[in-house]
Amino acid sequence: MDFMKLTELMGDLEEEAVLEMMNEVMADGGSQVSEAMRACQEGMNIVGDRFEAQEYFVSDLIFAGSLMSEAMDIIRPALLKKSEGNYGKMILCTVEGDLHDIGKNIVKSMLEASGFTVIDLGIDVKPEAILQTAKDEGIKIIALSGVLTLAINAMKKTVKAFKDSDIADDVKIIIGGAPVSAEVAQIVGADAWAINPNDTIKICKAWASA
Ligand code: B12
Structure with missing residues (x-):
């Protein structure tokens, strides 16, 4: 999996391609789910930088937020390590x-x-x-x-x-x-x-x- 590509696609707000890659991450049960989360977060940093540079606007931040949420929803099951404890x-x-x-x-x-x-x-x-x-x-x-x-x-x-x-x-x-x-x-x-x-x-x- 090319995580730098995922970061780039996230920064470019390429919804379809991002979600496709997230589904690919889950294909083996999600062994690289932490790397995928990190790549998405780095993509959000690109969005933030472009917002600061006034290349992106508040509407792009809103879209980025919903894309990030959608991406996280796909990998969430693999992200969660179930524990027996009650804390x-x-x-x-x-x-x-x-x-x-x-x-x-x-x-x-x-x-x-x-x-x-x-x-x-x-x-x-x-x-x-x-x-x-x-x-x-x-x-x-x-x-x-x-x-x-x-x-x-x-x-x-x-x-x-x-x-x-x-x-x-x-x-x-x-x-x-x-x-x-x-x-x-x-x-x-x-x-x-x-x-x-x-x-x-x-x-x-x-x-x-x-
Ligand atoms: C999406 C987004 C939005 C969306 C948020 C949607 C939502 N439902 O959350 C919307 C459109 C609402 C938004 C609004 C604004 N935003 Co905004 N936004 C972002 C963006 C692009 C991504 C944030 C994100 O979700 N990251 C992904 C998540 C997973 O990362 P995270 O929050 O850091 O969480 C991780 C860790 O920090 C940690 N963590 C988080 N919480 C906790 C809690 C505990 C206890 C622990 C241990 C760990 C932990 O775990 C998480 C997983 O690893 C960031 C850029 C960026 N670099 O992040 C800007 C950014 C945060 N926004 C910014 C700004 C300026 C704004 C606005 C002021 C814009 C405006 N002019 O209106 C408003 C402020 C509204 C407000 N009062 O809060 C700036 C903040 C600058 C600053 N230093 O204060 C940023 C950095 C962009 C930038 N570079 O300019 N934004």
């Missing part, structure tokens, strides 16, 4: 001001397949709403997603809301998404950070088992 409930959402949810939805599917019951609060979620749900449902693990640079500030606000609350000692918060790094995690005050959904699963499982 309880956790919250996942995209933070306030950010409407991007494709990455969040991938992380959600993978967490669910790993044995978590994910309460998905959706996109553009205010800190108060996350805190209230955590209190109402007795949640101890919160995963925050963000793709925009401004999501960093919203994550910081969310972590602060928890730190200032009476459940501060009971809750662990992990942040993830494109702008997240060790440095960002420190600024935000999160307990952990990840870009790779598999790392997220490992961290959340360790927290749930503690």
